[in-house]
Structure formats: C-alpha cells, structure tokens
Amino acid sequence: MMKNLPEVKLxxxxxxxxxFPMSLSENRRKAVVAAYKGEIYECPTxxxxxxxxxxALTEVKxxxxxxxxxxxxxxxxxxEETLIAKYFDGPVMYVAAAEETGKxxxxxxxxxxxxxxNASYNLKLRNLKAYIPEYPVGTANxxxxxxxxxxPIARAIVxxxxxxxxxxxxxxxxxLACNAPIKQLYNLGIEIEENSELxxxxxxxxxxxxxxxxxxxKDMAAELGDGNLKPEILPKLAQYELTLLDWIEEHKGIRKxxxxxxKCWPAFQTQFGFVPCYVNSRLTGMGIPVSCxxxxxxxVSEFIGTVISEDAVTLLDINNTVPSDIYEExxxxxxxxxxxxxxxxxxxxxxxxxxxxxCAMKYQMIMxxxxxxxxxxxxxEGDIIPGDITFFRLQSTSDAKLRAYIAEGExxxxxxxxxxxxxxxxxxxxxxFYRHVLIEKNYPHHGAVAFxxxxxxxxxxxxxxxxxxxxxxxxxxxxxxxxxxNPFC
Numbered sequence: 001m002m003k004n005l006p007e008v009k010l011x012x013x014x015x016x017x018x019x020f021p022m023s024l025s026e027n028r029r030k031a032v033v034a035a036y037k038g039e040i041y042e043c044p045t046x047x048x049x050x051x052x053x054x055x056a057l058t059e060v061k062x063x064x065x066x067x068x069x070x071x072x073x074x075x076x077x078x079x080e081e082t083l084i085a086k087y088f089d090g091p092v093m094y095v096a097a098a099e100e101t102g103k104x105x106x107x108x109x110x111x112x113x114x115x116x117x118n119a120s121y122n123l124k125l126r127n128l129k130a131y132i133p134e135y136p137v138g139t140a141n142x143x144x145x146x147x148x149x150x151x152p153i154a155r156a157i158v159x160x161x162x163x164x165x166x167x168x169x170x171x172x173x174x175x176l177a178c179n180a181p182i183k184q185l186y187n188l189g190i191e192i193e194e195n196s197e198l199x200x201x202x203x204x205x206x207x208x209x210x211x212x213x214x215x216x217x218k219d220m221a222a223e224l225g226d227g228n229l230k231p232e233i234l235p236k237l238a239q240y241e242l243t244l245l246d247w248i249e250e251h252k253g254i255r256k257x258x259x260x261x262x263k264c265w266p267a268f269q270t271q272f273g274f275v276p277c278y279v280n281s282r283l284t285g286m287g288i289p290v291s292c293x294x295x296x297x298x299x300v301s302e303f304i305g306t307v308i309s310e311d312a313v314t315l316l317d318i319n320n321t322v323p324s325d326i327y328e329e330x331x332x333x334x335x336x337x338x339x340x341x342x343x344x345x346x347x348x349x350x351x352x353x354x355x356x357x358x359c360a361m362k363y364q365m366i367m368x369x370x371x372x373x374x375x376x377x378x379x380x381e382g383d384i385i386p387g388d389i390t391f392f393r394l395q396s397t398s399d400a401k402l403r404a405y406i407a408e409g410e411x412x413x414x415x416x417x418x419x420x421x422x423x424x425x426x427x428x429x430x431x432x433f434y435r436h437v438l439i440e441k442n443y444p445h446h447g448a449v450a451f452x453x454x455x456x457x458x459x460x461x462x463x464x465x466x467x468x469x470x471x472x473x474x475x476x477x478x479x480x481x482x483x484x485x486n487p488f489c
Contacts (some may be wrong), residue, residue, distance in 0.1 A: 004257050005307055008091075008151060011041040011065035012074045013056045015081040017115070018048050025073025025111050026271040028097045031140035033073060036147055037295040041065050043435045046073075053080045057087055065090070069147055069156035070119075070130075072096035074110035078118040085128045087234050091157040091308075091464065093131040093150045094119050098138050106255055113137050131464055141445035149457070152308045156244045156461045159307045163300070164255035166247065168264035171294045176334040177444035178295040180396040185300065188465055192296065197263050201271055204243045206335070219283070223353055227360035233274055233377040240272065241279045250287070259299040267460050269371055274366045274378040277349030281380050283419070285352035291446070292350055298446045301394045305450035307455050313354040314384075314421070314449045318391075318438065322424055331424075332413040337412075340431030344416060344424055345391075345449065349379030351421035355451060356382035366421050384423030385412035390450045391427065395443055403471035404462045408455045429475050436482035437473035456489045458463040 014029035016022045026046050033042045041063040045056040060068060068088050070081055072095070085092040096112035096119075099105065108310050116136055123130050131153055133146045171179045182192055205212075216238035221228050228234075260283065280290040287304030298315050305313040322331070322342040331337060348366070353359050359382035367376040393407045409427030416422045422440045427433065437443070450458075455474070462472050476482055 002310065002312070005310060006155050006162065006257065008063050008067040008154045008158055008168060009041065009063070010067045010069060010147065010151070010154070011043055011060035011063060012045045012069040012071055013045070013047060013060065013084060014071045015076040016073060016137060017077050018074040020074040020110065022046050022048065022137040023374065024108065025071070027449060028073040028110070028140065029071055032143045032147075033261065033306065035140040035144035035405065036175045038148065038151065039135065039195055040069070040147070047080050047084065047312070048085045050080055050083065051365070053083055053087075056345050057084065060088070066158055067150070067355060069150070070094050070273040071143070071171040071355070072115045072119065072198045073113055074111040075115035076112065076119060077117075077373070081119055081405060082126055082128060084121040085123065085130050091131065091154040093133075093147070093154075094136065095133060095143050095146055096137045097143070100139065103254070114165075118475045124333075129464055130467070131426045131460060151466065152457050155461050156304050156307045157464060159257050159303065160465065162192060162256040163259065163303060164191040164252050164257070165259050165296055165299050166192070166193045166195065166260055167261035167294050167296055168195050169294055172265055175293050178293050178298065178446065180297055181398070181400040182400050184396045185296070185402045190300065193251060193451060197267065200243070200247075203247055204240060204272065204317050206241045207243050207246070210239060210242055212242055216241055220278070223282075224359065224361055227358070227382075230361045230363070230377045231360070236272070236274050237279050237378055240274070240276060241282060244279065257303070258288060259303040261294045262290050262292065262300040264292055265293050265367060268374040273375050275348065275367065275376055277364065278361060279378070280350040281352050284350065285354055289313065290350065291315050292347060295444070295446050297337040297393070297395050298448065301392065301448035304394065304458070304461060305392065305448050306453070308454050308461070309450045309452055311451055312354055314347070314351040314355060315446055315449070316347050317445050318343060318447050319346035319422075319435070319445075321370070326414065326417070331412060335426065337426045337428070341428060342412070342424060342426045343430060344418065344422055345384070345447070346418070346422040348420050349381055351384060353380070355385055356380070356414065356421065357385050358382045379420070381420055383416050384411050384452075386411045387451065388453050389425065390452065390454045390458065391445060391447045392450070394462065397442065402467045403441060403473070404467050405443065405473035406442070406455045406458050407433055408453050427475055429478055432482065432485065435473035436484050437475070437476060440482075440484050441473060
C-alpha cells in the first residue's frame with residue numbers, strides 16, 4: 001500500500017477588473033467547476049480589490065485548500081490577482097478564459113487573453129512563482145483539463161515543502177559523484193537530518209527480539225514467493241525494516257513526508273550481517289523512497305517521481321552498454337532504436353517487486369567478490385518490467401546551482417542475461433544525450449526512474465521550484481544539435 005504521499009485540495013478564485021462585468025468572471029468560473037471532474041472548492045468571492053483578495057484567501061484557507069487556481073474570467077486586476085500568489089502558502093496556477101461565441105462580443109467579451117500578459121508581467125515583477133500552462137487560455141472544458149494537469153505538479157510542490165530527507169553516514173569512498181551541496185534543498189523548503197551509521201546500528205540492535213519481526217518476515221516471504229531463496233536472512237531484514245520505519249516516525253517531527261538516503265557499503269554488510277537492498281525496495285514500494293550510497297539528491301528525485309506518478313519509482317545506475325549480440329538478436333528489426341539508443345539500468349536490488357518481471361532473493365555478487373558471501377545476503381534480483389519510463393534527476397552543481405534532466409523512453413521486453421535489479425532501456429538519441437547532457441553537465445551515475453511518461457509534469461515542477469530553463473536537459477531529437485555538439489561529426 002502506497003503511503004507518504006500528499007493529497008492536494010484545490011480551490012479556484014475568479015478575478016474581475018472593475019471596468020468589466022463581474023458576472024462574466026463569475027459565470028465562467030461556475031462553468032469551469034462544472035466541467036472539472038475532480039474535487040475543487042469554488043471560492044464565492046470574485047476578486048476586484050485588495051479587500052476582495054483578502055476575503056477570498058480567508059475563504060480558501062478555511063476550506064483547507066493547499067493548491068489554488070486563479071482564473072481570469074475577464075481581463076482581471078493585475079495587482080490584486082498577483083497578490084493572491086504572494087499571500088497564499090502553496091502552489092498557484094494562473095489561467096484565463098477564451099471567448100465563447102462571436103454572437104456576444106460586446107458585453108460578453110472578457111479580454112482575458114490580454115489580461116494574462118499583465119498577470120505574467122506582474123508575477124515576475126514581484127518575484128512570485130506560479131504555474132502557467134503552455135497555452136493558458138481556454139474554454140471551460142479546456143481549462144478543466146489544464147487544472148487536471150496542474151494537480152500532480154501541485155502535489156509535488158506541497159510534498160517538497162513538507163519533506164524531510166533522513167540520511168545515514170557519509171558517501172562511500174570514491175563516490176564523490178553523489179556528493180552535492182545541500183544548500184539548494186534548504187532553499188526549496190526541504191529539511192535534512194544527517195545521521196551516523198553508528199546511530200542506525202544502535203537503533204537496529206535495540207530492535208533485537210522485537211515481537212513484530214515474525215509478522216514482517218512472513219509478509220516478506222509471501223511477497224517473494226518462489227523467489228525466497230534466502231529464508232534464513234528474512235528475520236534480520238524484518239528487524240532492519242522495523243528499525244527504519246520506527247526511525248521515520250520518531251524523527252520526522254513536524255514534516256509530513258520522508259525520504260531516506262541510506263548507506264549500504266563498505267562496512268554495512270560486515271556489521272549488520274546483510275545488505276539492505278530488499279528492505280530499500282519494500283519501503284520504496286510503500287511510497288517511502290530510499291536512495292543508495294547516501295545519494296540525497298537521488299532520494300529527493302525519487303520522491304518527486306513518486307508523488308507525480310503515485311507509484312513506486314526506482315534509482316538506477318546508468319550502468320552499461322547493451323552488447324552487440326543481444327542488440328542483433330533481440331532488438332534490431334523489432335524496435336526502432338540504434339544500439340547507441342540503448343543501455344542497461346542496474347542497481348543491486350533496490351527496485352520494488354511490483355516493478356520486476358520476476359524476482360529472487362540472492363546474495364550481492366559484486367560485494368561477495370571481496371567479502372564472505374554470508375554477509376552479502378539480502379539483495380533482490382530480477383529484470384525490470386517492460387513499458388514506458390521517464391529517466392530523470394534533480395541535482396546541484398558543486399557551486400550550488402540547481403539543474404535537472406528528463407528523458408522519456410521505455411524498458412524493452414528483452415532478457416538482460418545479467419544480475420541485480422536490471423533492465424534494457426531505450427531512449428531516443430540516448431548516445432548524444434549521454435555525452436552532451438549527462439557527461440557535459442557533470443551528472444552522477446544515479447538516475448531516478450518513474451514508470452510511465454511524466455516528462456511534461458516533471459519539466460513544470462522543475463521550472464516551478466526554480467531550476468533555470470537552460471539547466472533542464474532533455475534528449476534532443478535527431479537533427480537538433482546540442483550547444484556543445486561538434487558540428488562536423
């Protein structure tokens with residue numbers, strides 16, 4: 001069952017310029033509410049003046065709204081309508097009414113198309129954030145569709161404003177790629193609690209003999225089914241899961257939502273006696289993202305994807321190329337991808353069972369090359385389910401500048417012939433994207449994966465939280481050059 005996800009209650013406030021009929025905005029607002037298929041609070045006050053603005057905000061706050069639609073039913077008062085965003089504590093969307101008919105373009109003409117220009121100008125003048133759709137003017141039905149697209153964006157903003165990232169330990173040696181300044185996360189309103197691995201180990205030991213262990217281990221065995229190849233390790237994994245869940249409840253404080261940036265090596269296995277991969281996958285399946293290798297920005301990226309998709313996500317290494325023989329045998333001629341469009345996304349076993357075609361509990365092969373196999377038990381292996389995906393990441397540069405990337409593609413229904421939680425991914429023009437976005441912009445090897453196409457929503461979320469549009473990378477279509485791409489290649 002997914003938890004740890006915000007639910008947003010929307011409100012809609014209509015605005016009206018005093019030299020236009022207020023009834024025009026009021027009636028058009030009613031039509032939008034009637035057309036919208038979700039829950040939305042219809043604020044009765046139409047805003048013409050600052051006093052109206054104050055009254056309307058009181059009404060939407062009393063109704064419990066934490067997301068807001070400001071609707072220009074006519075030209076609108078540019079000062080009052082933009083002050084709504086200033087004094088409302090939550091995500092705000094601005095949208096305007098299209099004219100309905102050529103039979104009523106005298107008293108029935110609202111000029112909201114013009115009014116949106118003034119609204120956007122005044123928002124910028126006041127340094128206010130707001131979501132404005134790609135074409136923000138429409139009929140009642142069209143505006144209702146725009147509001148539906150705003151909902152997951154609003155959920156993400158509300159979630160980030162109420163998120164705490166709990167981390168354990170510093171990044172492992174030679175993992176500087178996952179180390180980025182956290183200043184920008186504080187700027188986003190995220191709280192961060194950094195702990196020692198020793199703190200976590202102490203809490204784990206205090207759960208020795210916890211009476212709930214048997215029940216959790218039984219649930220794990222049921223989830224794994226025939227893939228339960230290491231039943232002897234389940235009690236320890238259950239103890240660890242309970243440790244993390246109890247830590248969340250005891251430490252989230254006034255925050256509503258939590259993500260974890262966990263430590264999984266090099267000392268974890270020898271001290272705890274297992275690897276945490278399967279437990280990480282279970283929490284992620286519950287809606288509590290857990291990143292590997294104390295990747296704080298990876299955990300935040302996973303959380304954003306979870307909130308937008310309302311589904312489990314995963315965090316994978318952009319790991320290895322697809323061998324040419326697999327490409328020739330199973331991809332070429334079946335799918336319209338070149339070899340350079342494909343790659344394998346992998347992690348040891350942090351992907352939810354819901355997102356694997358099959359799974360089995362095994363030992364962590366890479367770690368077992370240098371450690372006793374018995375302390376590397378607890379990883380979850382299987383091929384990732386085929387279907388649409390969005391590969392993305394929010395990141396800070398070393399000098400604390402936010403940037404992000406988004407690429408839509410798919411997991412191909414092709415056997416990986418490998419180990420870990422792994423899939424064969426295909427992204428159009430991946431080779432160029434890899435070189436001129438991922439490498440050129442110095443991204444780490446971890447990428448978040450949402451299961452479905454969410455590029456449009458992610459792009460708007462990144463814009464809303466302040467990522468410069470020039471710093472949102474995506475896979476350019478064939479024939480469109482990247483700024484750093486050699487024109488002679």
